[in-house]
Amino acid sequence: MAQTTVPPTVTVLLFASYADALGGPRIDVPVTPGSTVGDLVARLRAGNADRLPARPMVAVNQEYASYARVIEPGDEVALIPPVAGG
């Protein structure tokens, strides 16, 4: 198979209620080059719309990221449920 037919994926880390909702601590999401955090969330919510809020917080490389941020190969991406430390 030509490599171009295999969509690159980003592994998204999931925690707490989101891990429960999506069935595990991580999920591979296919992304096209140049995809933003917003694109990734839209892709994740396709088929899971009832299990994730419309605009979950996202962290890239352990910092909160805006939805406009472009995801680069090797980025560590995580969905962050509403935090409740303390």
Added chain:
Amino acid sequence: MNGPTAAGRMDASLVSRSIDPAVLVRAVADPGAGATALFLGTVRSSHDGRPVTGIDYHAYAAMAERQLRTIITEAGQRYGTCAIAVEHRIGYLAIGETSVAIAASHERRAPAFAAARYVIEELKRRVPIWKREHYVDGTREWVDPTRGSSLGAAAATGAAAQAAAIAGGTEQ
């Protein structure tokens, strides 16, 4: 806990054993300090009137420690503390156990209190730690502080607003 660092003596750790507040107080001891403020968060026996038997805390550990370090650095710059130490416990905690401890030392008491207050408020706002309450009836539930009138809408609005504020307002 990490050893004290030369620059500002800022310690931030997630731990899976019980927290000893005396260790944090010692960690922020400083000849220039006239005041040391200590905040402890403890597991209480009810939430919104519902009896709780314990809480298990989960974290995105690497990010949580990174965010904690950022927060105590901000607090140090903002209030000019001598030293700040924070520990947050992860795992299952019974009623009365300490989930978080923050110690801040300063020449004077007002900024020592203010620094400890800043750290706990920012911790609760942005450090990726989650708690699941265990109830007397055997059920358990993730705590969602953004939950309001409508689960989805409230969570989405709260999360987006929080993310926008944290990421510099480029959201939308």
